[in-house]
Amino acid sequence: MPHDWEASRRRIGGTIAGSPGIDRIPYFPIVCEEIICRISGKTFRELLSSPKIYGNAAIMTYEFLKADSLAIPTAYAGPAEALAFAEANSKEDTIKWSDYKVFMAKQGAICKTEEDIEKLEIPDHSKISLWDTCLSAVDFVGKKTRYPQACALGIWSVVQELRGLQAYRDMRKNPDLLLHLCEKVYQSQMDLYNLFTERVGPSPTIFFTGYAFNKHMMSFEDAMKYEGQFIKRLQKETKAKIMFHNCGTSPYFDEVCDNLDVFAINGSHPLDIEYWVEFKEKHPDVTIVGANIDVSRELFSGTPLDVEKKVKENITHLASGGKYAVGPVCCLPWGVSLNNIMAIPKAIKKWGTYPLQT
Amino acid sequence: MNDEEILDKLRNSIIEGILEEALDFIHKAIDANIDTKQILNEAIIRGAEEVGVRYEKGEYFLADMLLAADAINDCMDVIKPKLVEEKHKSPGKVLIGTPEGDLHDIGKSIVIALLQGQGFDVVDLGVDVPPEKFVEVAKYENPDIIGISGLLTVTISKMIETVTMLKRKGIKAKIVVGGGILSEEACNYIGADAWTKDGWRGVKLIKNLMEDN
Numbered sequence: 001m002p003h004d005w006e007a008s009r010r011r012i013g014g015t016i017a018g019s020p021g022i023d024r025i026p027y028f029p030i031v032c033e034e035i036i037c038r039i040s041g042k043t044f045r046e047l048l049s050s051p052k053i054y055g056n057a058a059i060m061t062y063e064f065l066k067a068d069s070l071a072i073p074t075a076y077a078g079p080a081e082a083l084a085f086a087e088a089n090s091k092e093d094t095i096k097w098s099d100y101k102v103f104m105a106k107q108g109a110i111c112k113t114e115e116d117i118e119k120l121e122i123p124d125h126s127k128i129s130l131w132d133t134c135l136s137a138v139d140f141v142g143k144k145t146r147y148p149q150a151c152a153l154g155i156w157s158v159v160q161e162l163r164g165l166q167a168y169r170d171m172r173k174n175p176d177l178l179l180h181l182c183e184k185v186y187q188s189q190m191d192l193y194n195l196f197t198e199r200v201g202p203s204p205t206i207f208f209t210g211y212a213f214n215k216h217m218m219s220f221e222d223a224m225k226y227e228g229q230f231i232k233r234l235q236k237e238t239k240a241k242i243m244f245h246n247c248g249t250s251p252y253f254d255e256v257c258d259n260l261d262v263f264a265i266n267g268s269h270p271l272d273i274e275y276w277v278e279f280k281e282k283h284p285d286v287t288i289v290g291a292n293i294d295v296s297r298e299l300f301s302g303t304p305l306d307v308e309k310k311v312k313e314n315i316t317h318l319a320s321g322g323k324y325a326v327g328p329v330c331c332l333p334w335g336v337s338l339n340n341i342m343a344i345p346k347a348i349k350k351w352g353t354y355p356l357q358t
Numbered sequence: 359m360n361d362e363e364i365l366d367k368l369r370n371s372i373i374e375g376i377l378e379e380a381l382d383f384i385h386k387a388i389d390a391n392i393d394t395k396q397i398l399n400e401a402i403i404r405g406a407e408e409v410g411v412r413y414e415k416g417e418y419f420l421a422d423m424l425l426a427a428d429a430i431n432d433c434m435d436v437i438k439p440k441l442v443e444e445k446h447k448s449p450g451k452v453l454i455g456t457p458e459g460d461l462h463d464i465g466k467s468i469v470i471a472l473l474q475g476q477g478f479d480v481v482d483l484g485v486d487v488p489p490e491k492f493v494e495v496a497k498y499e500n501p502d503i504i505g506i507s508g509l510l511t512v513t514i515s516k517m518i519e520t521v522t523m524l525k526r527k528g529i530k531a532k533i534v535v536g537g538g539i540l541s542e543e544a545c546n547y548i549g550a551d552a553w554t555k556d557g558w559r560g561v562k563l564i565k566n567l568m569e570d571n
Binding site: 096098101104105106107160164165168169171172173215216217218219222248249294295296297298300301302330331332333334335 | 375416419420421422424425428459460461462463464467485486511514515518538539540541543544546547555556
């Protein structure tokens with residue numbers, strides 16, 4: 001049976017709205033380039049050779065995984081933004097390409113010195129051919145499936161790519177310089193958002209990668225200073241609703257929901273399911289996408305039955321009343337067994353079909 | 359200023375991550391003929407430990423750890439020739455790198471600085487290191503511990519490849535994998551001897567492994 005993207009859209013929409021009447025809990029995996037390469041049998045360069053090839057390969061992969069989410073993974077505030085900055089500043093040699101996964105930037109090489117930051121040119125995304133391909137692929141996917149596409153942004157994820165470890169020294173020694181870099185990244189993200197709107201259409205929701213919000217990395221105050229304040233500005237300027245992603249092991253989800261206006265959070269930590277039960281009680285309006293299904297655990301080294309148990313645990317504790325989507329975090333890695341990956345949609349069908357059996 | 363005061367000031371400047379001050383006091387300590395091992399143990403190692411304690415308590419974050427690590431590194435550079443001269447025995451040798459396909463180095467950099475601050479010999483292979491390179495250098499350097507640090511979930515496959523190759527080639531060093539992506543299950547699956555999710559825990563783990571040897 002062909003994949004029904006309209007049904008997927010209804011599942012996601014109904015879950016976020018907390019409205020009854022959807023058939024089952026949605027499945028929201030994060031699919032990275034290497035899984036698309038693995039499923040489609042194409043190299044990453046082949047994917048980027050045309051928006052249609054990339055778009056079709058992405059659709060094929062999400063359909064194969066029986067997912068209810070759908071996106072072009074490269075189009076987010078990670079390596080592709082580093083590449084945009086690299087091109088805009090004639091530093092293409094800082095990018096390393098791979099055959100079956102996304103390219104990467106040498107961390108900190110684009111903004112190695114203070115002068116690099118001062119002189120940093122903000123990319124015009126319409127002139128970066130990679131972004132042209134990616135946004136065309138996003139548009140292709142949206143038009144072909146009629147599944148709404150969301151713009152994916154972030155600040156600290158890009159700052160780390162550009163400034164690397166030095167960003168953390170700046171935080172104590174030269175905070176104004178670091179804020180200056182954050183501001184430039186913000187301007188770049190707004191350029192991208194505006195281009196997305198022009199090329200794909202309005203993005204009423206933004207998938208925001210909030211890497212600053214991790215207790216291992218910085219205090220919540222610093223996270224707000226170097227990323228949170230920009231989220232607030234972004235929302236003010238775009239009026240978009242934020243789905244907040246953090247794949248760290250100590251995310252500030254609770255504090256984020258207390259201080260920022262987010263409609264959904266996406267992560268896999270803390271691992272204690274009781275945290276998530278309490279989170280749902282405290283933030284009943286926020287949709288949990290994920291909870292404690294961490295890709296480096298059951299999916300990697302367990303069996304399909306282990307994966308099923310984990311999905312069941314999440315559904316049992318969190319799905320009642322909606323506002324919950326199953327989502328392993330972060331990206332499904334190359335080496336994960338397909339049997340384990342496919343155990344997720346099977347478990348959702350078994351335990352997550354309404355009325356819930358758990 | 360007596361010896362104790364100099365060492366206190368040195369330790370505190372390391373904890374606070376004030377590099378210039380730390381360098382000033384380590385030179386004062388040397389000029390005052392304080393025993394090099396005493397400088398290492400009472401100022402640098404104790405300072406690094408206090409930084410770790412504050413990190414564990416949630417009082418310190420990556421930025422604070424990094425500044426302290428910078429101070430430790432520079433102080434170690436100052437006293438290293440004297441330690442060699444005095445035939446100071448290192449607690450162990452650690453070979454460390456980020457596996458092929460991963461260019462992130464934050465965790466690795468913290469671990470290296472803190473290990474050096476604990477007197478370890480550290481060989482840094484850098485980032486994006488192919489499994490063959492780990493094997494080649496391990497054969498030459500004969501480390502006690504091999505650390506493989508990665509940030510990305512996609513790195514796990516390369517960690518498996520690296521550990522498999524190290525074991526097949528008969529490298530006897532204990533292998534520690536590190537990174538926020540890891541878990542006990544992933545560590546077992548990779549075939550490593552131990553795992554850590556952050557830099558400070560990694561340092562403590564390596565110290566424990568060396569004590570067990």
